[in-house]
Amino acid sequence: MTILIRNPDFGVSAAEEKRVDEEEDTELVLDGGFLVPYANSFGNGFRDYDAETERQEGVENFYKLNHMNQTYDFVKKMRKEYGQLNRVEMSIWECCELLNDVVDESDPDLDEPQIEHLLQTAEAIRKDYPNEDWLHLTALIHDLGKVLLLPSFGGLPQWAVVGDTYPLGCAFDESIVHHKYFMESPDYYNPAYNTKYGVYSPNCGLDNVMMSWGHDDYMYLVAKANNTTLPSAALFVIRYHSFYSLHRSDAYKHLMNEEDVENLKWLRIFNKYDLYSKSKVRVNVDKVKPYYLSLIEKYFPAKLQW
Numbered sequence: 529m530t531i532l533i534r535n536p537d538f539g540v541s542a543a544e545e546k547r548v549d550e551e552e553d554t555e556l557v558l559d560g561g562f563l564v565p566y567a568n569s570f571g572n573g574f575r576d577y578d579a580e581t582e583r584q585e586g587v588e589n590f591y592k593l594n595h596m597n598q599t600y601d602f603v604k605k606m607r608k609e610y611g612q613l614n615r616v617e618m619s620i621w622e623c624c625e626l627l628n629d630v631v632d633e634s635d636p637d638l639d640e641p642q643i644e645h646l647l648q649t650a651e652a653i654r655k656d657y658p659n660e661d662w663l664h665l666t667a668l669i670h671d672l673g674k675v676l677l678l679p680s681f682g683g684l685p686q687w688a689v690v691g692d693t694y695p696l697g698c699a700f701d702e703s704i705v706h707h708k709y710f711m712e713s714p715d716y717y718n719p720a721y722n723t724k725y726g727v728y729s730p731n732c733g734l735d736n737v738m739m740s741w742g743h744d745d746y747m748y749l750v751a752k753a754n755n756t757t758l759p760s761a762a763l764f765v766i767r768y769h770s771f772y773s774l775h776r777s778d779a780y781k782h783l784m785n786e787e788d789v790e791n792l793k794w795l796r797i798f799n800k801y802d803l804y805s806k807s808k809v810r811v812n813v814d815k816v817k818p819y820y821l822s823l824i825e826k827y828f829p830a831k832l833q834w
């Protein structure tokens with residue numbers, strides 16, 4: 529049984545509130561055993577970007593820089609550069625350990641090192657979906673792309689690595705966090721990019737859409753180029769897990785094709801665990817490590833090119 533506790537002062541947008549309501553009817557809620565907490569570690573609702581907390585100002589400043597700098601041209605350049613995968617050679621677990629030193633400045637709900645978040649997400653989803661081992665591994669690796677912040681991966685600034693993602697090359701949907709800062713983006717004024725479809729055609733498929741650059745697209749690229757045997761739903765979850773305007777607010781559906789629609793179901797399941805498992809309760813790494821090493825061995829080569 530799933531208990532949904534809702535707090536009227538959450539500060540979630542109408543669109544987000546609607547999705548939470550809708551979720552009560554889905555099979556996810558019926559067969560999951562997941563308790564949705566009503567507050568994050570700071571005592572606020574999750575993803576409340578206006579709550580006055582010690583993190584609010586930093587997070588807003590992060591999104592200002594993100595919206596100003598993530599342009600169509602920038603993403604094109606980054607995809608080309610990082611597509612070469614010529615920086616580092618290492619295993620998936622080695623990469624998890626690197627995340628010990630990474631803290632995400634875009635996140636209002638978490639200030640723990642990222643390795644905690646990976647394990648918290650994976651262990652929570654494993655509890656409710658014990659037979660979907662691919663989903664456990666997907667959870668473990670979904671944020672590994674945040675290594676882009678480290679010097680050996682180019683030491684990119686936070687605005688180019690973390691935060692929610694969104695399409696470039698067409699109009700920015702109003703549901704995107706701190707939408708007002710898009711007025712400082714050159715793309716906002718470019719007539720080729722600021723219409724509903726922009727450079728895209730109806731139902732062209734998300735695969736053909738240029739998403740803002742960051743840890744999602746990078747990790748997708750790494751997994752794919754290193755020939756993972758994870759299913760397509762796993763790659764979709766990794767690639768679009770920060771695309772909240774799609775999976776929470778139902779924007780940009782006109783760009784999806786049929787395969788995207790199918791995969792989105794898994795992404796919505798995944799998102800619950802990604803978001804609501806964030807807490808100060810630490811996972812015992814040594815205890816769970818052998819299990820995750822066995823999954824890594826099943827779905828990935830021993831060493832990957834990054």
Ligand SMILES: O[C@H]1[C@H](O)[C@@H](O)[C@H](O)[C@@H](O)[C@H]1O
Nearest residue numbers: 632634635690691692769770
């Ligand atoms: O701040 C968070 C964080 O960066 C997550 O890793 C990302 O997936 C979310 O979309 C974002 O809101």
Ligand SMILES: [Fe+2]
Nearest residue numbers: 670671769770
């Ligand atoms: Fe993420």
Ligand SMILES: [Fe+2]
Nearest residue numbers: 645670671802
């Ligand atoms: Fe995450």
